[in-house]
Amino acid sequence: MAGLAAAGLILTAGGTAAAAWSSAIPALRSDGVGFVDGRYRFNPAGVNHGAFEWAGRLRDTDGGDGHNVYMQVRVEGHDWVRYDGKQKQSVWMHHSDWDGAERYTIDAYMRACRDRGSLRPDNCSPSQHFTKR
Numbered sequence: 001m002a003g004l005a006a007a008g009l010i011l012t013a014g015g016t017a018a019a020a021w022s023s024a025i026p027a028l029r030s031d032g033v034g035f036v037d038g039r040y041r042f043n044p045a046g047v048n049h050g051a052f053e054w055a056g057r058l059r060d061t062d063g064g065d066g067h068n069v070y071m072q073v074r075v076e077g078h079d080w081v082r083y084d085g086k087q088k089q090s091v092w093m094h095h096s097d098w099d100g101a102e103r104y105t106i107d108a109y110m111r112a113c114r115d116r117g118s119l120r121p122d123n124c125s126p127s128q129h130f131t132k133r
Contacts, residue, residue: 025056025110028125032062032114033069033085035125042105042132043096050104051096052130058112063088067114072124073097074109106132 025038038056043049052075060069069085076099085091098105108131113124 021055025054026128028110028112028128029061030112030114030123030125032060032065032067032123033112033125034059034061035071035110035112040108040130042108042130045103048096049098049100050102051098052105052108053094053096054110055092055094057090058083058085058093059090060085060088060114062114065114067116070113070115072111072113075099075105076102076107104132 020041021039022041023039025035025040028035028038035056035058038054040052040054043051043053052073054073058069058071060067066087068087071083071085071093072080073083073095074080075097078099081097083093083095085093097108109127109129111124111127113122116122
């Protein structure tokens, strides 16, 4: 009986955590890169620094081009932060971004990019803008 109660508690907690994600992130795509199955949330003040928390799968969609892929995230007017993926692979990412001077984040941007080296400019998906409602 105790085992069933514990299993129910674990399933309930997992459902609560999954329900806490605010919204889906639309697929972000550009030549050679894709970000799919994305979700995000704006955490309240005092929870995970009040961060913009996001997760999803970053894919190198052209493994033969010899280039790596990465995500960029920007909050509250700060510079872009880069999260590298893996060449010729698909990787799951889960990160939080915040402004340490504020109790919570209300404004964020994301884009998926392909690193084309130092001689050619990188190509990125259009930036997706998120605001806390």
